[in-house]
Every structure is written in C-alpha cells, then in structure tokens.
Amino acid sequence: MRFNKINNRVVLYKERLNMKQLNNISTPKGRKVFSRRILFFSFFILAVIALALGLWLKRIVDQEIKQDNIEKEITTEKEKGGVRNLHKKYKDMIGWLEIKGTGFSYPVMQTGIKGHHEGDWQYYLHRDVHGDYSFYGTPFLDVRCKTDSDNLIIYGHNINGRRYFGYLQNFREETFFKEHPVFSFTPVEGKKQDYHIVSVLETDKYADYYSFTDYGNEKDYYGMVEKILSHSKFQSEAAKKMKREMDESSAEAFFRKYKFVTLSTCRTMDGRDKRLMVIGCRKR
Numbered sequence: 001m002r003f004n005k006i007n008n009r010v011v012l013y014k015e016r017l018n019m020k021q022l023n024n025i026s027t028p029k030g031r032k033v034f035s036r037r038i039l040f041f042s043f044f045i046l047a048v049i050a051l052a053l054g055l056w057l058k059r060i061v062d063q064e065i066k067q068d069n070i071e072k073e074i075t076t077e078k079e080k081g082g083v084r085n086l087h088k089k090y091k092d093m094i095g096w097l098e099i100k101g102t103g104f105s106y107p108v109m110q111t112g113i114k115g116h117h118e119g120d121w122q123y124y125l126h127r128d129v130h131g132d133y134s135f136y137g138t139p140f141l142d143v144r145c146k147t148d149s150d151n152l153i154i155y156g157h158n159i160n161g162r163r164y165f166g167y168l169q170n171f172r173e174e175t176f177f178k179e180h181p182v183f184s185f186t187p188v189e190g191k192k193q194d195y196h197i198v199s200v201l202e203t204d205k206y207a208d209y210y211s212f213t214d215y216g217n218e219k220d221y222y223g224m225v226e227k228i229l230s231h232s233k234f235q236s237e238a239a240k241k242m243k244r245e246m247d248e249s250s251a252e253a254f255f256r257k258y259k260f261v262t263l264s265t266c267r268t269m270d271g272r273d274k275r276l277m278v279i280g281c282r283k284r
Helices: 002-026 028-089 165-172 174-179 218-230 237-247
Strands: 093-099 105-109 151-155 182-187 193-204 258-266 274-283
Touching: 028 093, 028 105, 165 174, 165 193, 165 258, 165 274, 182 258, 182 274, 193 218, 193 237, 218 237
Parallel strands: 151 258
Antiparallel strands: 093 105, 093 182, 182 193, 193 274, 258 274
C-alpha cells in the first residue's frame, strides 16, 4: 500500500511538471526560452554534420594527394628502369597499360594465383601498388588469364573526373574513339605491344564476353569475335579489316589468329551491374 502511494505521488508530480512546462511555453518568456533551445539544438546538429563532412572531404583530398604521389613515383621508376625492373619491386605486377596520346598510363597487377595473394583475385580492387587501402585501386588482370591467353581481361575503377578506368568513358564519344584507335600493353617479360581498338561495348557484368579468355575450338573463338565486332557502338578501321578477313576465311583458318585485350569498368559511377568494355587486338 505504501509503495502504491509513493508511486501515485510520483505520477502526480510528473503530470504537474508537464503542465508547468506547457504553461511556460504558452507565455512569451517560455516561448523565447523554448525557441533558444531549438535554435541551439539546430546549430549543434549542423556543427556535427559540418564536422563529419569536413573530415570526409579531408580524407578524400589526402587520398588523392597520396595517389598522385604514388603515380609519379612509379611512373618515374618505369621511365628509368623499364617495366621489367618494376616487377622486381612490385611482385604482383604483370605489365603496363597505356593509351597513346593521353595521360592514361598505369601498372597492371594480378593476384589469386599461387604466391600472389592466392584466393583473392580482387586484392587490388581497393589497394594501391604497395598494398595499402586506396579508393582508386589499381588495374588488375582476371585470375583466369595468363599473359599468353587469347583475351586478357583487365579491370579498373570508373573514377570521377575520368581518372584510371574512368577515362574509358571517353570512348563512348565517337570523335574520341576515332582519334585514339590504339592502346598498348607491355608484359613484364616482353616488349611493348600495340592493340588496335575493334570494339566498344556497353553491357552488364553477366555478359558472356567475360567468359572469353581462352577458347579451345575454332567455332567458339570465331563466334565470339564476330559478336564483339557486331555489337560495338562504333566501327573502327581495324574492325572493318578484321571483319573482311573473317568473311574471306574459314573458322579454322581464322582460329587464334588474333590476340585480344579487354579493358573493363563500370558504366556508371554507382558501379552496379552496367559495364563498359574497350577491346583491342593484334595479330599473333
């Protein structure tokens, strides 16, 4: 009984307190105090948001400065000692990729194989050449590929400002496509190789183009090359020449006559399922 009396008094006190607060708000003085509290709370929330935004922007700027320094460092090392010497320092590096007449020039890594972060073929998706976290990542070769495969599939991020593989978005414009018909790939154990662009494809990550690494029979190889050429946004001179050659020869005669390199990135900044592929080829 005594507990119930105490509890009732507490409830009654709370009700009176709430009524008092409501009465205070209904007066000019109360409304003024209440408005000040709301204003203070709003400023506090805005300050927290501004601080969080500032820290986020600082992280982006710091990351960009770090990435710029890494690019300068590794490019200087390449110019001094060549791609082969770079491989001695960066064990996961398998080659160097460039688009002629542009600033597009990056190392290409490969992991997921024995002795190279086995089981994690996307190791460089968010890492720089040193293995540290990087929003930009580093271009990397599909784990199914070897440097002598029929088609080397190289992945990279679609970075805002058209950096890294974001630069490939330029190939969606026909003028740029025609002005930059060639890119090069230099394997660590070989010489620089030029690849003439034969296709620019807008597709999705489930497309069967991603199954094209090595084909063991003439029919599959011929069929995939034909599909790559026919579905391209634009037709290059190299593509037209290859198409004529295919029309004039059999699947057996055409089999593995060309080697391909496919550059793949997200088609949109949100990175969902849409993909952009720029495909180049050279005669073996």
